[in-house]
Each structure stands twice: as C-alpha cells, then as structure tokens.
Amino acid sequence: DGGITQSPKYLFRKEGQNVTLSCEQNLNHDAMYWYRQDPGQGLRLIYYSQIVNDFQKGDIAEGYSVSREKKESFPLTVTSAQKNPTAFYLCASLTGDGYTFGSGTRLTVV
Amino acid sequence: DAKTTQPPSMDCAEGRAANLPCNHSTISGNEYVYWYRQIHSQGPQYIIHGLKNNETNEMASLIITEDRKSSTLILPHATLRDTAVYYCIVRAPLNTGTASKLTFGTGTRLQVTL
Secondary structure, eight states, rough: OOEEEOSSSEEOTTTTTTTTEEEEOOOSSSSSEEEOOOTTTTEEEEEEHHHHHHHHOOOOTTEEEEEEEEBBBBBBEETTTTTTEEEEEEEEETTTTTEOOOOOOHHHHO | OOOOOOEEEEEETTTTTTEEEEOTTTTTTEEEEEEEOTTTTSOOOOEEESSSSOEOSOOOEEEEOOOOOOEEEETTTGGGOOOEEEEEEEEEOGGGGGOOOOOOOOEEEEEEOO
C-alpha cells in the first residue's frame, strides 16, 4: 500500500546527542513536511520541502536540520542545540487532495 | 492561509450526530476548507474537504455557509471510535504557487460517550 513510513515509532536518546528520524514515502509526492506536537498542543511546522534538493524553514526550525536528496526520503535530524527535543514528530506529504501523515515518532531525550 | 477557530472540546452520545463547528471569517475566495482528525498518538487522518458546496463521503458531511465564513463537520452516527481531536484548516490550491504549509491549531477534542 502507498503511504508514509516513519521509523522508529519510539526513540530514546541521551541529552546532547544528535538523532535522525526517518521518513519515507512511496506516493510520488513532491512536497514533504515535518511537524512537532507537544502534549495537548496542535502541530507546529519544523521544515518543509517542495522539491528534491530544496527545503525551507518552518515556524520552529532552530535546533533541527533536514535533507532532501531523494524524492522518497526526508529525514529530520534533531541536534543537541534543540533545547526541548522530547516530543511527538510527524512527517507528511502533500498533494492537491491534502496531507498524508505518517504514524509518528515519539522521541524522548533523557 | 486563513486562520480558523474551533471550540476546544465537545461531547456526543454514541449513535447521535456530532456537529463540529469551525469559523474561518478571513477565508479567501480560492481557499478550501479541510478537516482532519487525530486519534491519540497517531498521525492525523484526512476526513473531507470542500470549497463552497456541501460535501459528503463515507466518513462525514461538510456544510459550508453561503458566505464561506464558517463550516460544520457532521459525523452522522458517532461511535466510540470517533473520539479524537478534529482539526479544521483552510488553504489555497497547490497550483497557486503558495507554499501550502498548513497551520494546525489545537482543534476540537470530541469525546463520544455511551
């Protein structure tokens, strides 16, 4: 089935370590997005990419980095500069009919 | 993209219709209204979208007022599995050249009860 795969579902890291969250899609969508969600809050946009080898900062990009070397893949790196990295991270892709979301990665930094 | 306003929470008895309102008074002429829902700890799921006509699919109905400043999502026979956070979003079509980065507010938390 076509869709977006995020892995892993749960991730634990020690404070000060960088960590990369995977997002893969087989929907042939050009635009991809990373959102962060904190408990009881809406989704906040971290980074987005409308085409391969191009990406733009969203509303809360500080402490994060991305790459878009392939259409199918849009990995997110949470760096040690991100002050509050513990959150639920959602990847999405977009066509004219709307967003398709992955199932999310819950990152806990201890 | 225009901003939306939704009540923070609603309750609905199982089997009854759930009517979830959304205000989008600054919506532009080419912006669509989208509804998504998020069940706890999962990614949001697309429900329905519309421009100005009422829409219906297997999940829900969308009623958009004539002035397009508000809309209502209707779940005709709510079940316990419909308990979720429902997000109303407006956005322009992709071919308008906008970034189409959607803004998700805090939505409406619908609790369906026995």
